[in-house]
Amino acid sequence: RKEVEQDPGPFNVPEGATVAFNCTYSNSASQSFFWYRQDCRKEPKLLMSVYSSGNEDGRFTAQLNRASQYISLLIRDSKLSDSATYLCAVGGGYQKVTFGTGTKLQVIP
Amino acid sequence: DVKVTQSSRYLVKRTGEKVFLECVQDMDHENMFWYRQDPGLGLRLIYFSYDVKMKEKGDIPEGYSVSREKKERFSLILESASTNQTSMYLCASSFLTSEQSNEQFFGPGTRLTVL
Numbered sequence: 001r002k003e004v005e006q007d008p009g010p011f012n013v014p015e016g017a018t019v020a021f022n023c024t025y026s027n028s029a030s031q032s033f034f035w036y037r038q039d040c041r042k043e044p045k046l047l048m049s050v051y052s053s054g055n056e057d058g059r060f061t062a063q064l065n066r067a068s069q070y071i072s073l074l075i076r077d078s079k080l081s082d083s084a085t086y087l088c089a090v091g092g093g094y095q096k097v098t099f100g101t102g103t104k105l106q107v108i109p
Numbered sequence: 110d111v112k113v114t115q116s117s118r119y120l121v122k123r124t125g126e127k128v129f130l131e132c133v134q135d136m137d138h139e140n141m142f143w144y145r146q147d148p149g150l151g152l153r154l155i156y157f158s159y160d161v162k163m164k165e166k167g168d169i170p171e172g173y174s175v176s177r178e179k180k181e182r183f184s185l186i187l188e189s190a191s192t193n194q195t196s197m198y199l200c201a202s203s204f205l206t207s208e209q210s211n212e213q214f215f216g217p218g219t220r221l222t223v224l
């Protein structure tokens with residue numbers, strides 16, 4: 001089993017739709033969780049960290065489910081500019097994180 | 110603004126050449142990382158460093174070495190480039206705090222082609 005797994009997509013959604021991605025991880029001792037966004041031919045950039053209590057930033061909500069070992073990202077009211085690849089990252093300690101392969105989102109007019 | 114810069118955006122080398130990829134960060138981060146990114150395989154960690162002259166192997170260190178002589182600079186070396194090392198190489202840096210991992214800031218990447 002891969003350490004961090006994501007559905008590669010693509011998720012094709014109309015503008016204004018709500019879309020959710022999940023990311024599962026195998027190491028139950030993981031302590032840090034992140035969602036990164038990567039635009040085509042660009043470097044990844046942090047979208048948000050994921051806290052145990054869940055967190056929200058505008059249209060984006062991230063949640064952690066330790067019992068089932070997954071994190072989720074919910075995007076409400078999708079915009080064309082949300083089209084990108086979303087990478088989850090899980091920290092297992094000692095400063096390293098393991099990245100998922102990414103989920104591609106395409107928002108359609 | 111955190112800035113991570115990489116020496117080249119595009120690089121073309123021949124099989125067997127020695128290749129140096131340089132990365133510099135200006136935020137006084139302790140941790141620095143080298144990844145390669147390939148379609149379908151995602152970001153894979155090659156090496157990382159948490160201090161000057163310190164290095165740790167990542168998941169795919171074979172065929173690579175690194176050097177960290179100064180805090181702000183982390184170099185990736187391909188001793189004898191091979192075609193299977195054609196990839197996008199991304200450098201990243203982060204603060205060092207106890208136990209937990211922190212946000213990583215990435216450079217723009219170097220697309221290396223080995224012919």
